[in-house]
Amino acid sequence: xxxIRPLSSFINGAWVEGSGPQTPLxxxxxxxxxxxxxAGGLDLAAAVQYGRDVGGSExxxxxxxxxxxVLRNIGKFLLSDDVKESLYELxxxxxxxxxxxxxxxxxxxxxxxxxxxxxxxxxxNGKLVIDGPMEVFAKDxxxxxxxxxxxxxxxxxxxxxxxFPVWGMLEKLAPAFLAGLPSIVKPAxxxxxxxxxxxxxxxxxxxxxxxxxxxxxAEPGDLLDHLDGQDTVAFTGSASTAQRLRTHAxxxxxxxxxxxxxxxLNAAVLAESAKPGTAEFDLFIKEIxxxxxxxxxxxxxxxxxxxxxxxxxxxxxxxxRTAFADVVVGDPRADGVTMGALVSLDQRSSVxxxxxxxxxxxxxxxxxxxxxxxxxxxxxxxxxxxxRATDSHAAVLHSLEAFGPVATLIGYDGHDDAIKxxxxxxxxxVASVYCRxxxxxxxxxxxxxxxxxxxxxxxxxxxxxxxxxGSPLPHLTHGGPGRAGGGQELGGMRSVRSxxxxxxxxxxxxxxxxxxxEYMPGSPTNEAKGHPFKLTLDDLxxxxxxxxxxxxxxxxxxxxxxxxxxxxxYAHMDEEAASRSxxxxxxxxxxxxxxxxxxxxxxxxxxxxxxANYGIDKLRFATPTSPGDAIHVVLTCKRKTQLxxxxxGEVAWATQVINQNGKVAADYDVLxxxxxxxGINGAPEAQA
Numbered sequence: 001x002x003x004i005r006p007l008s009s010f011i012n013g014a015w016v017e018g019s020g021p022q023t024p025l026x027x028x029x030x031x032x033x034x035x036x037x038x039a040g041g042l043d044l045a046a047a048v049q050y051g052r053d054v055g056g057s058e059x060x061x062x063x064x065x066x067x068x069x070v071l072r073n074i075g076k077f078l079l080s081d082d083v084k085e086s087l088y089e090l091x092x093x094x095x096x097x098x099x100x101x102x103x104x105x106x107x108x109x110x111x112x113x114x115x116x117x118x119x120x121x122x123x124x125n126g127k128l129v130i131d132g133p134m135e136v137f138a139k140d141x142x143x144x145x146x147x148x149x150x151x152x153x154x155x156x157x158x159x160x161x162x163x164f165p166v167w168g169m170l171e172k173l174a175p176a177f178l179a180g181l182p183s184i185v186k187p188a189x190x191x192x193x194x195x196x197x198x199x200x201x202x203x204x205x206x207x208x209x210x211x212x213x214x215x216x217x218a219e220p221g222d223l224l225d226h227l228d229g230q231d232t233v234a235f236t237g238s239a240s241t242a243q244r245l246r247t248h249a250x251x252x253x254x255x256x257x258x259x260x261x262x263x264x265l266n267a268a269v270l271a272e273s274a275k276p277g278t279a280e281f282d283l284f285i286k287e288i289x290x291x292x293x294x295x296x297x298x299x300x301x302x303x304x305x306x307x308x309x310x311x312x313x314x315x316x317x318x319x320x321r322t323a324f325a326d327v328v329v330g331d332p333r334a335d336g337v338t339m340g341a342l343v344s345l346d347q348r349s350s351v352x353x354x355x356x357x358x359x360x361x362x363x364x365x366x367x368x369x370x371x372x373x374x375x376x377x378x379x380x381x382x383x384x385x386x387x388r389a390t391d392s393h394a395a396v397l398h399s400l401e402a403f404g405p406v407a408t409l410i411g412y413d414g415h416d417d418a419i420k421x422x423x424x425x426x427x428x429x430v431a432s433v434y435c436r437x438x439x440x441x442x443x444x445x446x447x448x449x450x451x452x453x454x455x456x457x458x459x460x461x462x463x464x465x466x467x468x469x470g471s472p473l474p475h476l477t478h479g480g481p482g483r484a485g486g487g488q489e490l491g492g493m494r495s496v497r498s499x500x501x502x503x504x505x506x507x508x509x510x511x512x513x514x515x516x517x518e519y520m521p522g523s524p525t526n527e528a529k530g531h532p533f534k535l536t537l538d539d540l541x542x543x544x545x546x547x548x549x550x551x552x553x554x555x556x557x558x559x560x561x562x563x564x565x566x567x568x569x570y571a572h573m574d575e576e577a578a579s580r581s582x583x584x585x586x587x588x589x590x591x592x593x594x595x596x597x598x599x600x601x602x603x604x605x606x607x608x609x610x611x612a613n614y615g616i617d618k619l620r621f622a623t624p625t626s627p628g629d630a631i632h633v634v635l636t637c638k639r640k641t642q643l644x645x646x647x648x649g650e651v652a653w654a655t656q657v658i659n660q661n662g663k664v665a666a667d668y669d670v671l672x673x674x675x676x677x678x679g680i681n682g683a684p685e686a687q688a
Contacts, residue, residue, distance in 0.1 A: 006036040007196050007217035010203060011047040011184075013054070013210060018042055018218040025193055028095030028341040029331045031378030035193040038218045047184060047214055048226040051155035055182030055211025060151045062209070063126055065644060067178050068119035074207050075112035078105070078166075083201050087166065087194065094165070094191045095341035095380060097332040100295045103471075108170035108198075111490070114474040115174040122493050123178070125641045125649075126517055127151070131502055134512065134520050141522035146512055149500040151180025154230030156499070157223060159245075161236040162188035162343050163298040165195040171474065171490055172234045177212065179499035181232065184214045184223075188237075190343045192217050225250045232257040232499065236300070239263055239483060259487030259498075261479050263401050265425035267305040268469060269418050269444060271435030276315045279460035284434040285319045287458070288407060291470050292384050293327055293339040297405035298347075301430050301470035304401055307418050310411040313388070317365050317409060320386055329371040329381055337372070342380040342404055351404035355385055361394030362387035362408055392417075398424035415440070419447030427482020432456040432469040453480030453488075518639040519543050519654055525636055532637055533604035537649045537674045540609075545636040548601035550660070553589050555627040561593040588624040594631065594666050595619075598657045602635045611648055611673040619668040623659065630660040638669060647683035648675045 006022055008015045018038025025035045059067065077083060084105060091101040123129060129149040136144045156176040160168045165187055173183050187195035199215045202208055216223070224233065224245075233256060235242055242260040245251065251258060268287060274280035284306075291303040308316045332340035342348045355367075369383030384405040389397055392410050398421070412418040422431055431452045435441040436459040448455055454476060458466055472478035478490035488495060505515060509522035519525075525545035529535060532544040562568050570577045571584045578584050595616075604610065625631060638654040651674045657666040678686035 005033075006038060007192055009042055009217045010199055010213075010215040011042060011044075012050045012214075015200075016042065023189060025189065026344065027093040028343050029092070029333070029374065029379045029381075031375070034093045035196075037189050037192055040219050040221050042216060042218050042221070044216070044221055044223045045226045047216070048155055048223070048231075050211050051182040051184055051214060052153060052230075053211070055155070055209065055213075056151070056153055056180065057211075058209035059177065059180040059182060059212055060127065060153075064119050064123040064129075064178060065125040065642075067180070068116040068123075069644065070207065070209065071112045071119075071174055071177060072116035074202055075109040075116065077202070077205055077207060078109040078112075078198070087197060087201075090194050090197055092333050092340075094162075094194060095296060095332060095343055097337060097340045100332070100340065103294070104164045104167045108164075108167035111167065111171045111474045112174050115178060115492075115496075118475070118492055119178050119496070123496070124517070124639065125643075127180075128516060129497070129500070130516055130518055131497070134509070136522075142508055143506070144509055144512060144520065144522070145504050145506040146516060146520070148503050148505050148516060149497055150503065152230045152499070152501050154181060154228070154232065156181045156183050156232040156234055157227065158183055158185045159220070159233065159235045159237065160185065160187050160195070161300070162190040163295055163300070165191040166198050168236055169195055169198070171472070171478070173213065174474070175490070175495035176232070176234075176499050178496045181499055182212045182214070184216065186216045186220050186223070190347075224248055224256075227251065227254065227256045229255045229257075232259065234487075234489065235260045236489075237262065239485075242485060259479075259489070260485035261300065261429070261487055261489050262483060262485040263403065264300055264427075264429040264480060264484045265304045265398060265401055266301060266428045266430050266469070267307050267422040267425065268303045268432045269307045269422065269434065269448075270309065270312065270316065271433060271437065271440050271444065272309045272415075273437040273440055274434050275312065276319070278436070279463060280434040280436055280458065281319075283458055283460075283463055285316070285323050287432065287434075287469050288320060289323045289327065290468065292386070292405045292407050294470065296339055296342050296382070297384070298342060298403055299470050301472060303407050303432070303469055305397065305421070305425065306407055306409045307412050307421055308409060310413055313409060313411045317386075317388060320409070321366055324366055324369060324384055324386070327369055327384055329369055329383055330374050331379070334373065339384070339405065342382055345380050347404070348380040348382050351382060351402045351406060354400055354402035355387070355406055357400055358387055358396060358402060358406075358408060361391045361396050362389045364388075365409070392421060393424070395424075399426070415443050415447070418444065422448055423451045425451070425483065427480055427484045427486075428452050429478070429480040429484045430454040430456065430469060432458060434458050436460060451481065453477050453484060513542065517542060519636055521654075531604050532635065533602075533610045534608055536609045536677045537640060537642065537651065538677045538680060540637055540640060540651065540674065542637050542639060545634065546602060548633040548635070550630040550632040551597055551601060552630045553593070553597065553625055553627060555587065557597075558587065558589050558593065558627060561590055561596075565590075565592075567592075584624050586626060588626055589629075591621045591666065594621070594625050594657055595668075597631065598633045598655070598666065601631075601633045602655070609675045611675055613670060613672050615671040617652070617669040617671060619666070621666050623663045623665045625659065625665050629665075631657050631665055633657055635670070640674070642681065645682045647681055648673050649681075650674075
């Protein structure tokens with residue numbers, strides 16, 4: 001994919017050129033011009049309105065599963081050979097090696113695929129999410145409420161950092177898209193050409209719903225002035241810029257949702273038990289090398305502070321000197337190069353300046369590494385630099401970040417000191433602990449957790465499977481307290497929910513059932529159709545119900561079940577002991593005997609639409625069942641979820657086992673797969 005000169009913006013459904021002075025964007029390794037970016041000239045008010053009116057309408061008209069399908073298709077498209085390789089080729093200009101680009105490009109596509117999969121498993125195939133159980137306010141159950149999550153009628157504005165132009169965009173896009181929020185992406189200028197190429201590939205392929213993704217390759221101008229309380233700003237970058245955004249008059253006055261993921265002085269802690277010769281010691285050294293050299297250390301999650309027991313500082317210093325000897329710095333396109341360039345000469349100057357400031361409380365033990373076959377006057381190359389603290393508690397070591405291939409080795413005196421030093425970073429995205437002693441690890445984690453969004457514990461058992469200190473996963477929270485921004489990106493469905501509006505909806509159970517599409521206790525049921533297990537997914541309605549005939553549980557049933565299963569718990573076998581129980585007061589039936597009898601009362605025996613029972617949710621045994629009790633089952637269709645293209649869907653059945661006194665013996669949800677009508681949604685045609 002050839003770079004575009006100058007970069008255009010994709011707004012209001014079209015690619016448009018900006019105006020004003022053009023800023024040259026340079027290759028980080030060679031200094032050659034890659035593209036230019038205009039100062040402005042874009043109608044950003046119209047772009048925001050287009051996102052709301054067109055993109056928002058498109059997304060809100062789709063179910064969560066339909067949105068997930070779009071994300072899955074985009075992820076697969078970006079991983080196709082032609083598209084991926086063209087992005088890789090352009091990524092070299094950012095200073096990234098091929099392995100760095102794998103994190104950015106493949107990692108970004110992987111985020112989309114992960115969110116698509118989780119959404120199809122964890123969200124309904126609808127447009128509303130129920131958040132928690134129904135709250136009942138009337139004694140007769142006639143008035144209640146649920147909390148519902150719905151799509152806001154706004155946009156998400158992304159203000160992204162330069163270091164991951166593809167991943168950084170897609171990890172924000174995925175949860176917002178699933179939540180029904182269109183995205184307006186403002187990439188960092190240094191690497192905007194790579195974000196531009198990815199967006200152009202997606203839009204040219206027709207994969208994005210109209211208005212759901214816009215790209216601004218120009219200065220942001222008055223963009224934030226057009227936002228309101230339905231909108232979100234998602235920022236990644238420096239703490240100083242975030243502070244200016246937090247106090248932006250328009251954002252504050254209109255209560256615009258704001259989330260920030262900021263620079264962070266992350267720590268890796270070598271436990272006292274992880275001495276030289278242990279696997280944990282070696283893993284610690286390996287990870288510091290990896291985190292210092294990956295993306296030339298330009299990662300918000302990189303290890304900046306290596307906390308080591310005072311007695312092991314010399315051993316760690318020597319091990320690092322040996323390990324870094326294999327690092328080769330150069331043009332990322334060249335064979336044998338293991339670390340590329342920083343993003344720009346200005347960034348290199350900033351890092352060098354920070355290193356000089358850090359030397360007020362440290363001394364370099366490494367910084368003249370192997371830089372090969374490059375012009376360091378044109379390319380932003382810098383050898384990995386490791387400093388050794390001369391004053392572990394000096395404020396500069398815990399407040400100033402050199403955003404490049406730089407880490408500081410800091411000695412600590414005991415667990416409490418290690419925790420205090422890590423906390424001195426004032427809140428970080430991630431910390432890692434290298435330790436095999438579980439009690440020692442527990443003590444460290446209990447102290448570290450309050451100051452970090454994620455904590456990774458590494459021992460020999462996870463050496464081959466751990467994703468590493470600096471790898472955010474879409475399943476987990478990516479964010480941290482305090483200095484790290486206090487926001488959240490990623491985090492699976494937690495992140496999706498954070499983009500939605502939570503509303504308490506009050507009304508009758510019947511009205512709440514109609515609004516949410518899920519049966520609420522107390523809502524009227526439909527029993528006129530006969531046994532609901534005989535209905536296809538298309539014919540079944542929420543609220544369809546079946547009440548079974550009763551069955552009496554005998555002492556012989558209980559004894560036989562105990563002998564047959566081997567479950568001879570005293571409450572089922574010993575009348576005297578069971579009589580002493582404050583819970584049972586005598587022999588009672590096994591809970592699983594009650595469930596088994598219940599299944600026999602409600603299951604339809606013949607081949608039919610119900611294909612399989614795949615689980616039980618929320619099981620509670622409410623009242624013991626004694627010999628002589630007559631139990632019956634009330635089975636009600638609680639919710640149904642169409643699974644696209646499979647010929648069947650999921651049905652949850654609210655199930656109550658009730659005794660002759662009207663008391664609930666067991667309450668649970670039965671989960672089944674139910675077929676569509678023949679020929680619908682991929683279901684086989686009916687046999688002639």
